[in-house]
Amino acid sequence: MRVLALASLAILIAAASPAHARVLHAPASPGAAARALAAAQPGDTVSLARGVHPGPLAVGRAVTLRGEPGAVVDGGGRLTVLDVTSGGATIEDLALRGSGARVLTVDCGIHVRQAAGVVLRRVRLSDVLYGVYAERADGLVIEDCSFTGRARPGDENGAGNGIHLWYSHGATVSRDTCARFLDGIYLSFANRTRVEHSVLEDAGRYGLHTMYCQDGRVADSRFRRNVAGCAIMFSNHLRLERNEFAHNRGPRTYGVLLRDCSAGEFTANRMVDNTIAMFMDNSNRNHIRDNLVQDNGWGVLLFSSCAKNTFAGNAFINNDYPVALDMRRSDNRFDDGEHGNFWSESAPYDLDGDGVSDVPYSPVSAFAFVSKQYPDLAILARSPAVAALAVAERVIPALRPSEAVDRLPMVSPPALGGLGAAPEAAAPSRPVWIVALGFAALAGLGVAGLSRGALDPLAGGLLGRLARRRAA
Secondary structure: OHHHHHHHHHHHHHHHOOOOOOEEEEOOOOOHHHHHHHHOOOOOEEEEOOEEEEOOEEEOOOOEEEEOOOEEEEOOOOOOOEEEOOOOOEEEEEEEEOOOOOOOOOOEEEEEEOOOOOEEEEEEEEOOOEEEEEEOOOOOEEEOOEEEOOOOOOOOOOOOOOEEEEOOOOOEEEOOEEEOOOEEEEEEOOOOOEEEOOEEEOOOOEEEEEEOOOOOEEEOOEEEOOOEEEEEEOOOOOEEEOOEEEOOOOOOOEEEEEEOOOOOEEEOOEEEOOOEEEEEEOOOOOEEEOOEEEOOOEEEEEOOOOOOOEEEOOEEEOOOEEEEEOOOOOOOEOOOOOOOOEEOOOOOOOOOOOOEOOOOEOOOOHHHHHHHHOHHHHHHOOOHHHHHHHHHHHHOHHHOOOOOOEOOOEOOOOOOOOOOOOOOOOOOOOOHHHHHHHHHHHHHHHHHHHHHHHHHHHHHHHHHHHHHHHHO
16 A cells, blocks of 8 residues: 555656756757757757858747857848747847848748747847737737848838737837837737837837827837837827937927827926927827927927827927917917926016916917928028017017917926936026016116216206307
8 A cells, every 4th residue: 555655646746747848959050940949849948059040940839949159040031030930939049130021921030920928038130121020929028139120211111110019919128229120119909018128219210100009108218310209190098208209300300209199198208309309190188297308399299180188397498499389279288287397488487486487488489380380481490580579479468379378387497207307408597686686777777877868968068068168
């Protein structure tokens, strides 16, 4: 009985023990990597030795494909370099290059098809049409990767995206770099996507482009030298937090482009040196808070199709036009009832010293209103006539072209959490007694001028009389 019990226990332990995962090594010789992948079982690791491994390759089981330092998979300029069709597969520490050039066959570095839970980690792609193309691949993870394509920066006639997700939900894109693709990241019907700590630059068109995507989040990423940093279209409940949109310049270049997007949160972003920092069309009920909008041509370009958007806590500094819109009446708000924005173009009065100007500010100038509809007039932006028009608007409020107004404008720029120290702008308001002394000095000079004007004729008459007496 005791022997039988021990035997039964041994059988149970053997049954409960997992199968031992193997490591299959593939030398850099033709066909070796393909044979190792075909022989691998779920849970195994295929390790590619240093050197060039001819592609294309296919991963059809839940294995780990790993490259030793110096290992490269070369597609030879045809088709897709690596095809992944099994959920749970992991590709890591590997360089791939040389995909085909046909859009119709979706030639790419890595193609993930109907496979959930795939992980791409520390993968380097170069000389590829598409970087990663994933379809119906939920839970995809792409982290610490670097992708370089073939598109020329600013050339919208190029093809191929760095990361292209179609009907793939819950993806995580973290600490990645995409450069020289048509779109750095393109999301289509991809809900709950997270893009974090990534760099998307030198695109032919957009750094990030979404179509019909819900509940996404883009945070702590940089978008530079694209036609548009982010182009968000037909996508709702999106959050953009602590991103940088810089140097996106051209005849129709944007930091953030929103078209048919609603109920989004845009918080603590830097929009610096763009032709248009934020463009909005048919986008409603968005909250734009605590952003830095600096040194752009247009700060916010707002179409009449937009309603009930709220701007609060933002710093608008040294933009040619802080806000431009094409409607006089607007229910878009430039304060939330408690906090307004900082406008470097305003001349704030803060006699009670509470940090809020005592005079509301209208961010839409008459020239901005007209140039919104006739952009060629922008060449006159710094002309004396436009400067005189701006003075007239301040003196005669009836000349203001729009009812958009910030009722609580800040007199100094906010610190803007997540963006570092407060940006430099106009000098802060002076204490009340200094302002009072200034007014007193001006009044004294005025009285002196009037007195001098009244006394000058009298003095002239006395001097005349003295001269006549001396002559007599």
